[in-house]
Every structure is written in C-alpha cells, then in structure tokens.
Amino acid sequence: MKDFKWYTLFLIILCLNLIMVSCGRPDTSKTSGAKKLTVGFSQVGAESVWRITNTISIKKAAEEAGINLIFKDAQQKQENQITAIRSFIAQKVDFIAFSPVVDNGWDVVLMEAKDAGIPVILVDRKANVEQSLYVTLIGSDFYEEGVNACKRMAKLLNETGNIVEIQGNTGSDPAIKRKKGFQDQLVNYPNMKIVKSETGDFFRQRGKEVMAYFLKDDAKKIDAAFIHNDDMALGAIEAIDEYGLRPGKDIKIVSVDAVSQDIFNAILEGKSNVTVECSPNLGPQLFETIKKIASGEKVEKWIKTNEGIFDMENAKEKLELLKQQ
Ligand code: AHR
Numbered sequence: 001m002k003d004f005k006w007y008t009l010f011l012i013i014l015c016l017n018l019i020m021v022s023c024g025r026p027d028t029s030k031t032s033g034a035k036k037l038t039v040g041f042s043q044v045g046a047e048s049v050w051r052i053t054n055t056i057s058i059k060k061a062a063e064e065a066g067i068n069l070i071f072k073d074a075q076q077k078q079e080n081q082i083t084a085i086r087s088f089i090a091q092k093v094d095f096i097a098f099s100p101v102v103d104n105g106w107d108v109v110l111m112e113a114k115d116a117g118i119p120v121i122l123v124d125r126k127a128n129v130e131q132s133l134y135v136t137l138i139g140s141d142f143y144e145e146g147v148n149a150c151k152r153m154a155k156l157l158n159e160t161g162n163i164v165e166i167q168g169n170t171g172s173d174p175a176i177k178r179k180k181g182f183q184d185q186l187v188n189y190p191n192m193k194i195v196k197s198e199t200g201d202f203f204r205q206r207g208k209e210v211m212a213y214f215l216k217d218d219a220k221k222i223d224a225a226f227i228h229n230d231d232m233a234l235g236a237i238e239a240i241d242e243y244g245l246r247p248g249k250d251i252k253i254v255s256v257d258a259v260s261q262d263i264f265n266a267i268l269e270g271k272s273n274v275t276v277e278c279s280p281n282l283g284p285q286l287f288e289t290i291k292k293i294a295s296g297e298k299v300e301k302w303i304k305t306n307e308g309i310f311d312m313e314n315a316k317e318k319l320e321l322l323k324q325q
Pocket of ligand 1: 047048049050051124125174202228229230256257278
C-alpha cells in the first residue's frame with residue numbers, strides 16, 4: 001500500500017513536469033525553417049479544361065509541398081476575387097496568389113495586401129498594376145501565342161483568306177495579348193484579314209454559339225478561325241459540322257491551350273488544324289517559388305513557361321502523353 005502511494009506520487013510529478021515542459025516549449029512550427037506556410041489562392045472559375053487542369057495542378061502541388069492552401073473559386077467574377085483577397089488579408093496568410101479574371105481594377109486591393117505585408121504572386125494572368133504590387137508572375141507569353149497562331153494560320157491559308165476570331169473573356173490578359181500578337185503578325189500577310197471578331201468567354205458552348213452566328217451571317221466569307229482556346233474551338237467545330245461545312249478543311253482552325261484529349265482527337269480526325277500550347281501545370285512552380293521567396297531568395301519578375309505547337313504531325317505523341325497522366 002505504502003509502495004503504491006509513492007508510485008502514484010511519482011507518476012503525478014512526472015506528468016506535471018511533462019505538462020510544464022511542453023507548455024514552455026517554443027512553437028517551432030512558427031519559428032523554425034520548417035514553418036507550414038499558408039497560401040490563399042483565388043482562381044478565376046472553371047470555364048475550361050485548361051482552368052480545371054490548372055486547379056488540379058495547384059491543389060496537388062500544395063499538398064505535395066506541405067502548404068496549407070486556402071482555395072477560392074471566383075466563378076468568373078472580379079468582385080469575388082477581391083472579396084477572397086480581402087479575406088486572405090484578414091486571415092493573415094503568408095502569401096496571396098491569384099489569376100486575375102481581367103487586367104484592370106486591382107490597385108486598391110493589392111495595395112491593401114502590400115500594406116499588410118503579404119507578398120502577392122500572379123499566376124497564369126498578369127494584372128495591370130505597378131510592379132511593386134506583386135512579387136512575380138508565373139505564366140505563359142500570351143502575345144507570343146498570338147504571333148505563333150498567326151504564323152501557323154498563314155501556312156494553312158497559303159497567306160490568303162478571311163479569318164474569324166473568337167476571343168477569350170473581354171479585358172482578360174490572354175484575350176488582349178493573343179489578339180494583339182495575332183494582329184501584329186498579320187501585317188506580314190496583306191492578303192489575310194480578320195473579318196469578324198467576338199468574345200466566347202473561353203466557354204465551349206459560347207464558342208459554338210458565336211461560330212453559328214458567324215456562319216449564319218455569311219458562311220461563304222469564312223476561310224479560317226483563330227480561336228483563343230480549345231474549348232471554344234471544339235464548340236465551333238460542332239457549329240461548323242451542324243451547318244454542313246467541314247471543320248479543318250472548309251474552315252481551317254487554329255486554337256490555343258493543347259490541354260484536352262478532345263482537341264488532339266479533333267486534329268487527328270482532321271477537324272482542327274493547330275493548337276498552340278499554353279501550360280496549365282503551374283502548381284509545382286508556384287510553390288517552389290513561394291518557398292524561395294520565404295527563404296529570402298530573389299526571383300525573376302516573370303517566370304515564363306515553355307510551350308510547344310501541335311498539329312497533325314505531332315498530335316498523336318502528345319495525346320499518348322495526356323492519356324498517361
Ligand atoms: O488564362 C489562360 C486561359 O484561361 C486559357 O487559355 C483558357 O482556356 C482559360 O480559361
């Protein structure tokens with residue numbers, strides 16, 4: 001009985017000691033290099049296969065990098081992105097990353113992030129703000145995509161023909177720069193011109209509607225279509241089929257993204273001609289960059305992604321790769 005009392009007393013003292021030691025221990029998760037970073041990410045929405053693939057890439061890479069990700073889908077609305085960024089600031093996240101739905105209108109909220117000392121990273125799309133309001137942009141050269149699309153179009157049309165354009169969402173970085181790149185290159189081909197241009201908002205169904213409207217208006221005038229993403233191109237292909245013309249033959253098609261299996265199947269069937277790549281797999285680069293910045297490393301102002309161009313010659317190879325992913 002006496003032994004039992006001593007033993008119980010010993011256990012109580014041991015437990016009290018353990019509690020005191022653990023209470024006094026500094027929170028290493030906040031002070032050591034192994035601190036778990038919290039990143040708020042505001043995504044544009046889910047308008048295309050590109051965007052869905054981009055979201056998957058970001059979520060997967062955050063998990064692999066041990067990042068605590070707060071992800072918000074803005075459903076194509078700038079006001080939702082601004083609300084999300086403000087909520088990230090209120091939550092005192094370590095970094096804010098976002099893909100701006102449109103170019104303009106970010107100055108105030110990004111100044112709020114700057115005042116709160118939270119670094120901002122632009123992903124995929126640039127915002128039209130002064131350089132001190134973000135650390136870096138990780139994404140493609142949309143202007144170059146437009147230039148390459150026009151060069152390929154010139155080959156397909158033997159440098160002569162009427163082109164219709166279906167643009168991405170109005171005011172967005174890719175829509176503005178793809179259009180500009182294509183137009184600037186067009187001056188080299190005096191017998192090629194854009195006869196009609198409308199937005200399809202990067203949605204497949206809208207691409208179909210816009211192409212149907214172009215065809216109804218004057219189908220005979222259309223030799224080709226420059227379409228700002230593959231989803232809208234796939235919609236346009238449906239519209240051309242339904243109209244009774246042959247997509248890829250009667251109307252040549254050049255689009256952008258090179259992400260979905262569907263566009264490669266269309267190219268292999270001869271229903272589309274070229275897709276200029278724009279990589280959505282930006283997650284790993286985003287979190288590598290965040291870790292570099294967190295450890296005090298300097299990073300480039302624009303971390304550009306490398307991209308290819310696909311047509312009948314190399315579509316099969318890329319399709320096989322996509323099937324394995
Ligand atoms: O910002 C990238 C563009 O956004 C992609 O080309 C398009 O498919 C997406 O929705």
